[in-house]
Amino acid sequence: MYEPKIIGFLCNWCSYRGADTAGMARMKYPPNVKIIRVPCSGRISPELVLRTFREGADGVMVLGCHIGDCHYSTGNHRTAKRMPVLKRLLEYSGIDSDRLAINWVSAAEGEKFATVIKEFTEQISAMPPFAETMKMEETK
Amino acid sequence: MSEKIGVYVCHCGSNIAGVVNVAEVSAWAGKELAKNGVVIARDYKFMCSSLGQELIEKDIKEHNLTRVVVAACSPHLHEPTFRNACARAGVNPYLFEMTNIREQDSWVTTDKLEATKKAKALIGAAVGRVVYQQPLSSLFVPIDPQVLIVGGGVTGIQAALEIADSGRKVFLVEREPTIGGHMAQFDKTFPTLDCSACILTPKMFDAGNHKNITLLTWSEVEKVEGYIGNFTVTIRKRARFITEDLCTGCGVCWEKCPKKVIDPVFEAGLGYRKAVYTPFPQAVPNYPVIDHENCTFFQKGTCKVCQKFCPTGAIDFEQQDEIITIKVGNIILATGWDLFDTRKVPNYGYGRLANVYTSLEFERLSNASGPTGGNIVLRDGKTVPKSVAIVHCVGSRDQNYHPYCSAICCMQSLKFAHLVEEKTGADVYNCYIDIRTPGKGYEEFYQRLLGEGTHFIRGKVAEITDAARNASEEGKLIVQVEDTLIGKQRRIPVDMVILSAAMEARHDAKEVAQKFGISCSHDDWFIERHPKLDPVATMTDGVFVAGACQGPKDIPASVAQGAAAAARVLSIIGQGEIEIEAATAIVDDVTCVGCTQCVSSCPYQAIEFQAERGKAYVIEALCKGCGTCVGTCLPKSITLKHFTDEQIVAEMIGAMTVMKSFEVVAPVPVEVA
């Protein structure tokens, strides 16, 4: 059985706290996502996401505050602009852009957090392991 | 490996240990992560207890630990606790890393094996990261002891007096010609029914005459620059056309002024004032203002009656707006609220049906110093209403307008009911959704009203109309409401309707928030730093909010917040200098190409482009450490301290390595040729 390896970059103020909220409500979700706390989703440069894929992650999540709620006022505006471009770049590089998830989860949205994690884990599980797809690319 | 890392796994009673095999995790860390520098790994019942902290401190000293990782609850809970423990034992607090195996592992994972694996991966990540962490020290900036308070309502006045009494200088900026705010308009205050003006005007007087308070009325803040301790504020003092030094406030000018205009602000459109006016006799300061829009001289070029009669020659038609720049260390925003525009609920007929009043209009109507001398009469100015309906929750608790509860309207409506009954003997109908009376003496007031014979109808009013259907309704306003307690539709004919309109954020709250670098909720209320534990601070250091600009609240709550904000400011001033965020961004001059992408990405204008050097420069005191610039910088010249690429990548690799180690290596099928 293949267990996907997923790295989640979560902003400290909304999404990380949303994950805490899910915990406090004892909501259950799959353990595949390993969370890395960053101050703001705007901190995540495309290189960090690419680097994570290079290390063999099957999926990467970037979660931030809802637009308008950013702790840093407009930091997530950059995320909202940057990540869709990165998705196109992924497609161009032969990486399924669905392997990168961008979503907004507030500190109060524990339930949404659990749902987002569950759905993304299921979505990634349905794909072949990332390393394998890369091998296939190479042999093409 | 020169680093010596200590790993501590918390049981949190059974919160973590009940799901994660903590003993196995710590044993694993001690063995498997030794190559990463882990020299000691322990698990303990409660790491956050004093014994747990002492354990870390002891290990640091005995084993010469250079870095510490604690796997426990959320860092939002106990990161400061462990940072302090490290600091006490001589390890820089930024060489400590915390990973969350409770909220994000044991509480959300059902399978114990999986939870244990996840804990290992998270600890692997933290150990990977901590190696690259750098000792940081905080920056200290001196605090300018002067304070700016924006908004001269009761909240602003309270804050100003608290600070001024402690001997600090305060600038109190108010947009209107006088301080006093909404409270000066009110008749009585609930639940004690003491006269609003009687309790407010002494405070206004004190604020106006305090040696440490500089009143800037008829003024607005134009620009705010700088950061905590060092704000530079530009204020536009609008032309009053009155020389303040000469004016004695005798009032001859407005007595003689021939131009009478409706006063939409203080009298809520019910009364008149002159083109040169003070909003009310007890105004502070008591210099009048000439209303440029309505002054005959300004509009037609002749008149100057006020100038002719002014005994001190204080009228100056040539006066210009004045731009004042002040330096302050802290700012308190107490900009208050606006009344919901009841015209937005057309089925309540405000604006079309003459005898439908807003709550603020009623305050003026009932006020002894108001346009009717406190007589509650209809718009014709003489008829005393025989029946009055009070509609609760107009614009609040309504998905079409504001979903929030406006907090004050129930008590205000009960107060109105009492005043109407007392002054006119009219039948009063309170149409409410729920009666909410949380406050000292509030429920008692409600009980008193129930005893006074006020009718309470539980139901949201559907419509107010003048379309009579029978003789008893002719000439009346008919309130169509479902009485949900008896399950019947009712049509109540009344003479007067009072709409208890919601408090809403100031129409320009968003612009003000932007000016001061704070944020608004989606209802445009200013957002506090923490809704429970830090209600008057904001995410911008040195900028505080108090009173109704942060959310609907009554007078006691506003005054309490005003005083609270003052206390916060005084404690900062008392420190003399302030520590600011250590995790700031820094530009590497060698690689910076001066593209200025970071400058525009910064939400705080903390990065400036130094044209002479052709480099970007981060003003450390302004930087909040979000890292948006780092994500933007193409040549990777900006580093966010404590969240460097190196650290994040090491954390990611740490997690990935552990996860990969769990993968069962499938036997490679041998291909037979």
Added chain:
Amino acid sequence: MKKYAYFPGCSLEKMALSYHVSTMETTSRLGVELQELEDWNCCGATAYFHIDELLAYTLSARNLALAEKENLDLVAPCAACYKNSYFTNEYLKEDPDLAEHINFALEEDNLKFSGNISVHHLIEIFVNDIGFEEIKSKVTNPLEGLKVAAYYGCQILRPKKEHLTVEEPVFFEELMKSIGATPIDFAERLRCCSAALIITNRHAALSMVRNILHNAISSGADIIATACPMCQVNLECYQKQVNQEFGTDYSIPVLYFTQLVGLALGISPKQLRIGSELVSTTPALSFAKRGSPNP
């Protein structure tokens, strides 16, 4: 000349013939051509949508497809036809699956719904396309002194559009002003006329009619103007029954807005089919005789 596909609906064929005739008379003089939709069918009225939604949408979509074939926007003078056509158009545009389903049926008739036309009520054509200024300029016989209760009813307001605010519309009053009449302050102007309730609950329906009539008369109206055949029938034809039921003595004429516009444009009452009402318009319109006959 702006051209529309005209969907008269069943009422205008017989019961509301005066609405149809006056519509044709006025629009032609105001520079609008209404080309009747060939082979149109029932809009589904009130009942069908509650019995079988899919079939009702198909029925209504057929009219839209017919108009699309002509490449003309659809205009309906009847409020119910308008509402049904409008909603069908919007829902089908939002729901491509439903549209596909319905197109499968329409194919039998060599028709196709693609959602590329818009649906208007007749009064919108007067208010938006022709405009008050244009109407004002063509008025030869301003209805000065005529106090009109401009009655919107409910269905023309239901499709929320920018100019048709549901709660506080003013366009009908403005239209009446543009022909020189005086719209009165009329609180019940948006109240339901009781529609088909008269069949199932006579007393309730009559009391609804009574409330509207009472408010119009007590607010000083000489006449009620409507934009819907159903409203016209309910408000006019049941006045006698209302009087019997409630002991009142209401008598107020109810005309279509097109008839009033027609009078102001100088069209003779006869050409507008005024004179066949149950409640005489003579007292209210006595001055209209001064108007010139057809220029």
